Amino acid sequence: MKVLAVLLSVVCGLLSLQLQAKPYKGAEIYSNNSWLYGRYEMRMRVAKGGGILSTFFTYKNQSEVEGNFWEEIDIEVFGKSNAEIWQSNIILGSTRPTIQSHEEHEVEDSLGDAYHTYVLEWTPDYVAWFLDGVEVRRIIGTSTVTSLTNAQSARMNIWASDSVEWTGEWDDSVLPVYQFVNYIEYKTYNTTTKLFEGGWRDDFDTFDTLRWSKANWTFASNRVDFAPENAVVKDGILVLALTHESATGYTGTPPVDEPTSSSSSSASSSAVASSSVASSSVSSAASVASSSSTAAASSTPSTNSSGGSGGGAINLFWLLCLSGLLFFPKIRR
Secondary structure (H helix, E strand, O other): OHHHHHHHHHHHHHHHHHHHOOOEEEEEEEEEEEEOOEEEEEEEEOOOOOOEEEEEEEEOOOOOOOOOOEEEEEEEEEOHHHHOEEEEEEEEEOOOOOEEOOEEEEOOOOOOOOOEEEEEEEOOOEEEEEEOOEEEEEEEOOHHHHOOOOOEEEEEEEEEEOOHHHHOOOOHHHOOEEEEEEEEEEEEEEOOOOEEEEEEEEOOOOOOOOOEEEOOOOOOOEOEEEOHHHEEEEOOEEEEEEEEOOOOOOOOOOOOOOOOHHHOOOOOOOEOOOOOOOEOOOHHHHEEOOOOOHHHOOOOOOOOOHHHOOOHHHHHHHHHHHHHHHHHHHHHO
16 A cells, blocks of 8 residues: 555656646756845847747845745846847835836847847945946936845846737747857955955856756746756857757757957946946836736745745645545555
8 A cells, every 4th residue: 555655646746747837948047155246247149039038137035935025136138029128127025016127228239149248236335237338227226226135146047928018929939949148257246345356257168066056947927847958058158948848958059159349348347436327217116016027037946936826736736645645544554
């Protein structure tokens, strides 16, 4: 009877995985450590296609847990409109939906045709976003900034939102698509000198398991499951893939990064005092999240879905399975 009970448990687990599996697979990596403040710089070539997002974001772990105060800063590049629009955002709040301060930025050329340099600067006094050395947005000294009080992990992912209004019409005929990352560099922020200094850099010569982990979950409003096999390093490039369920992984050759003068991030400041001020509208910080709000952030490893959404049926299924384990010993007695 014990053997039968174990077999039943295994079958229940397999059925549970099938019930929650989605027909598309994306990818996410997240840092094993978290940092309070700092400067993140990365070179990325993003994916094109309606519904698709290629992202970098910082995230206070466990923000998705009901009742916890959400803290997150985003760089999200839309695949729609030939990948010529990206979004900066800060997500905050204990209530759901959360409060957002999102703002969209349009570029002349597709961000999916070449690598571009993205920079996020986060200090106690401001948050600023840069693209190819040009400051695009800055939020200074408001509650939107001062509410960011906890260390956050660094994350990159490729996924597909089910919000057509936000990310465009979904068309799976474009799959597979990829987000390519040449490097990411982090510098700490010295609150005394007000300078960015030290830190680390990852050129993705290998996948550093001491620094990064791969996600294996999903969340509400996400069309994909994050699959570890869709996050690979090849030829010094991190590749995040969005694929059909039956075609995961990456076997191609990543496009070569050919930096140009316009893609240098040297214009970004390393000191608060010397940075140019391009203050952003604060009024948008009070906007309430739309149906795509919580989709901007992924779950942490301790949960399968953002904010617990969509988990009830699976939890009930597992309870039934566990009841089976208790049932068989009773028969034996």
